[in-house]
Amino acid sequence: MRWTLKPKPETKKLEALQKALQVDEVIAALLLQRGVETYEEAKAFFRPSLDNLHDPYLMKDMDKAVARIERAFANKENILVYGDYDVDGTTAVALMSSYLKSKYNLVYTYIPNRYDEGYGISYKGINFALENNFTLIIALDCGIKSVDKVAYAKKLGIDFIICDHHRPGDEIPDAVAVLDPKRDDCTYPYKELCGCGVGFKLLQALAQKDGKTIDDLTEYLDLVAAAIGADIVPIDGENRVLAYFGLLVINTNPRPGIKAILDKVEKTELTITDVVFIVAPRINAAGRMEHGNYAVRLLTEEDEALANKYAEEINDYNLERRETDKQITEEALKQIEEQNEQDRLTTVVYHKDWHKGVIGIVASRLTETYYRPTLVFTKSGDKLAASARSVRDFDIYNAIEACSEYIEQFGGHKYAAGLTLLEENYEAFKQAFEVVVSKTIDRNLLTPEIKIDTKIDLQDITPKFYRILKQFAPFGPSNMTPVFMTEDLLDTGYGRCVGEDKTHLRITVKQPQSNSLVAIGFGMGDKLNIILNGQPFKAVYSIDENEWQGNVSLQLKLRDIK
Template structure:
């Protein structure tokens, strides 16, 4: 990895903040790097407040959306809550259903089938709504590009409210209301909400009109934090406030479905990492392997026994997902080697039998391996469907846009997107994608980089230092867990490879005084054992290790040289 030390912030500002907060200057340095320069800014950062959430009516079309839902309730209309099949979509649907069912009995949920309908709003879903006399569809985490579908629904007498956060195209669907902070004509102050976050702003607006307070909406934040973590949106502004309180709900009074999913965990407190790596993959597994309606049924369940049964099935889906993911990743790696494509600027692979539900995960794995923009295709009906993933700093959405002559449909974000093409366009797309990336990517972006917040002497690490680092949570994009570098450390001589296949590295290191040692673990760094015989430099995050009932601070190594 390329090690990049972040520029040192203004030393006067750092010392002033350190004095005001009575903290180590290294901690103050990290805060200033994150834009926190005054006592008041630090107070808002360390003690997020629900009072700092923005007025939902600042969002374009919010007034219209609330008026249309109110009318549907007053007239006893049937309302269909429609969402995508990933975590953001299923949590959004569960959120909207859980809230509206208390004020409106004529509700149903709809998640498109990943394999038969594909991403987003489908004609099949609109036909279902028409056949079952639904007159309003609230679409969540999708719909911003569904121009034809919304027009089709209008012909059938069905109104649409769209809650989305994906990048809009040049034209916006002609729906009753389109809630999306990324709309160019939307002045909403915070642009980085996930789909479930936009859905939450809608229920916040309805609640405000009914005279409810933000405290009445706290029980819904376990769903919002799950979506924020899974969708990898910036952990700043409203996202950080919602995630902070959402974690409190998960750890004190989670909904029955989340209780059922986490009952096997032997943990006192769940962190955002647990949400991202334990809860989210299981919710996702339902849509990847069977149908995402399992996830919605789990998340809206009010019966613990039923929720436990669904959670058990989802656990099985997740185990199957892991097997497929490993198997297809291996096949893709072999395909790349056989095609002699290890020196290209992109990775594009295809097999007609690969499971559509895991190609996104496989794309992420290949990006980690070769560190370049990656597209993984499989066959889906008459088309080839793909998931695209990117490397830090490169906008894969724009790259796909440049290849649009060979694409039937695409959508997504800067770092992750989905697309479909005609089979006869595969080779043309592959060549065009390679050419586009080659001509637009900066070479240094193809080298994995680890950003370092600060250089630290191991003697700075204390329980108080570690405690304050933890208070910077929840961590995520733009507020990552701090990464430190320490130079010229030594191992105490007992360093060893650990793990079943000796892939991990366990050390006890010191800097200067051999009596002041601290434990270190480096996952997947076992092959670096040869570098620890002399002095070496390390990059790490701070962590805790519990062994035989004793808990101590340890270094989680990211790299060493």
């Protein structure tokens, strides 16, 4: 692991913020690293307010989108709410359809089939709209690159409103309205909304027209928080406010579908991390293993008994998904070893029978193992489809774009993307991708990095310090859990390997001038020898609470030791 200590903030700024907030230097430094420089900014950070959300009408085309929906209401048109099959897409469809249905009954939903339609807007979906007399499609978490499909729908007399957050291509689709803060010509102040977040802004604009306030919309924020966590968007600015209040809804009054998922998990208070690892995989499993419709059905169900039944089904899909991705990961790792490709700078693997629904998860697992830009391909109809995952600070979207001569279709983000290509172009693409990455990647990025916020001593870790740290949540990109480094640590003699297979490390650490603290390192059992025989060592860790037999104490959650 590479340890990178973040630069210390400018002394003048540090002293000014310390004085303004009456906090110690470490807290002031952590805030400055997160872009919080003044008392007012700190107040907004520690006390998120729905009043700090931007006016939805600042987004380009918002007025056109609202006018078109209102016209559909007036003309009694059938409206089709169309979305991607992942968490961001299905939560967005659940959000938009349930809000529209609360005011108008000719609203229906459509999630494309991952296997015969693929990602985003499909001709099959448009033809379904035509056959069933839909004249307006609201597309969520997809559509920004669907230039040809939107043009096809227009010829058939079907209008589109697109709510997307992916990067546009060279041409914007000719839809009635295209809501995407990443459009070059959109001056909306916050660019990092997820697809469900863009959908929420449309919902906010519609509600404003009805004289409603943001407080009337909080019941929908559990869906937005789930999407923010699952889509790994930055948790700063507007996303931080939406995630904060969404978590509040999840923990106090979640919709029956989310409550049914949580009833199966013994957790008193969920964090964004819990949403990512508990709620999101189950919602995702529907689209991966069966159909995204099952997720939308669960998330819009108002009857608790039915919601519990649907949650059981989705839980079964999730168990099946786990087994499948474990098996494929093993096969992919074997393929890399057999083809002797451990020394490449990229991982590109393919098998025609791999389950398309889990190749994204497998790509993430391979990235964890070899830590390099990764693509996992499988057969999809008459083409090959891939999911791509990257390493921190390397833009895999740009690398794929540089190989576009071999690709049929692609889209995504800096760290995750998807593409399709013809089978005869697979080997050429694989070589081109390796060449592009080897020419553009900084070799340091191929070693996992731990970014350390600041150095502290154990005596700095007090209950008051931790109480303030907890208020930095919700954590995520742009506001990660604070990570600290402490030097000159000693084991008090109780260090040992723990867990069923002794793979975890549990030590009690102290410094010459401090009390001792328990530290736990998951998967770090092989580092036991570093701390033995009274040798001083240094550690990188975050701080959390350990609850044992009713007693709560602070502990260090180790990331690495040297």
